[in-house]
Amino acid sequence: MKFGNMKPHRRRRLYVVLFLVVTSSAAVGLTLMALNENINLFYSPQQIASGEAPVGKTIRAGGVVVPGSLRRDESSLLIEFDISDLKTAPLRVAYTGILPDLFREGQGIVALGKVNQQGIFVAEEVLAKHDENYMPPEVAAAIAAAHGESE
Amino acid sequence: MGRVWSLFHKFASPKWFYEISGKLLPWFVAMTGLVLCTGVVWGLAYAPPDYQQGNAFRIMYIHVPASILAESSYMMMALAGAVGLIWKIKLADLALKTAAPLGASLTFLSIATGAIWGKPIWGTWWVWDARLTSMLVLLFLFVGVIALRSAMENKEAAGKACAILALVGLVNIPIIKMSVEWWFTLHQPSSFKLTEKPAMPPEMWIPLLIMVVGYYSAFATAWMMRIRVEILEQENRTQWVRDRVRTA
Structure with a gap:
């Protein structure tokens, strides 16, 4: 026109x-x-470590579950793991309850809770994030196998 | 140039639009049925499951096209509003009026399927992250346009007010699109980017593309049906509508 x-x-x-x-x-x-x-849903471990996140208040923390950091309590539903943004020291998270199906080491998660005096993030809710990549299980297995061989 | 303008004015003629849409409608109905059936069967039954989410990811074939169409129908509604404001074309106002309930339904479908998807995968029906919240704002904008029209007696003033609201709300569309890039959200970034390959293999995205085409076609079908009724109602005093009603 x-x-x-x-x-x-x-x-x-x-x-x-x-x-x-x-x-x-x-x-x-x-x-x-x-x-x-304020529009960000969660704080990264770096923001919490640097004091950018409000102290003593209920906040959301997000990061990737560090592989090998997961520890389950034998007599209760208590679970502890580290989350990391791959930049600063990881943040230790403690949670008692049922985790979403997608929760696993290496997965992104968002936890709601407070940092206690020991610097542990005590979560009352843990949500799993997933990324935008979708693939059939065979392809994922093949990639994992190729990855294993090259290492 | 002259040809474009004459087409534009022809399009603005309710009678011409009624006749051409009447001819197109059966084709659109057939195409919608065919494409949606193909997409649903392919996506829900034949596409491979996801390595992490298993079969739960298949709700994508309903959720993603609904979200795309919700945004597209809003943009179309705002465009109709702009055309109506600038050229004072009655048909543009009808286009806006009839698109609003369709857009509201699609937005609701997007939010509902998103919640159903979120519960097993994320662990929650809803979070107030930027993507989910901006999508809720889109729903309120559609509902606002519908409510504004019914709240005003004067038809012409109502059309103008709705057009202005639709245009003001247009800023929400890039916010929805970019929310997952600009802020930390629970919702993942888009799997489709203009400059990159899709973040899934063809056996997953081809049925999704078919579903998107099917949704567009379904929207066009439903919209034409609605606007035809509105045209008859608006033009009910003209000779051509009377003739048509008499022969029907």
Whole structure:
């Protein structure tokens, strides 16, 4: 469409529409930028270690379960593991309860809870994250096997 | 240029639109049925299970197209609003009016299937992360457009108000799209990016693509059916509608 030969009143209305969209988008954009940190669902172990996360309050912590860090209590549902953002020291998480099916070492998780005096994150809820990659089990097995051979 | 404009004006004629959509509708119904059946059977029965989620990931074939269509129908609604505001075309307002309930239903379907998927896989029906929340805002925008129209007596003013609300809400679409990139969310990033290969093998994404086409076709079908009824109602005093009703 050519706007050059548009009738003046229509062109004026076009500008009004553009103005409306641009200004409302700018307003929302600036608000979101101001709220940026608060929109994150969880804090990374790095943010918790550096004191960026509020201390003594219930927060969400997210990271990858460090392989080999998982320890289950023999007489209860207590489970302990480290989560890491692969940047700073991992965060120890303690949780009593039933874990989602997808929970495993190497998986991303998001836990809701508080950091206690010993620096352990005591979780009351653990959610599993998954990534955007989907593949059939045979393919995953083949990749794992190839990975094992190369190591 | 002149040809584009004459087509544009033809499109704006309710009578012409009623006739052409009447001819197209049976084809769209047939295509929707065929494509959706193919996609559902392929996706739910023949696509391989996921290595982590097993068969639970198959809800993707319902969830992902619903989410895509929810966003597309919003963009179409806002575009109709802009055309209606600038060119004062009655048909554009009808297009906006009829798209809103369809978009609301698709958004609801997306949120509902997402919750059903989230419970076994994530461990929760709902979290207030940026993706889920912005999708809820989309639902409220659709519901707001529907409510605004029914709240106003004057049809022309109602159409204008709905168009403005639809345009203001347009900013939510890039927020939904980018939410998983800009912020930490529980929802995973998109499996499809313009510049990269899909993050799944063809035997998984081909049925998904078929489902997306099927949803678009279903949307077009339902939308044409709705707008045809609206056209008859709006034009009920004109000769062509009277003739048509008489012969029917």
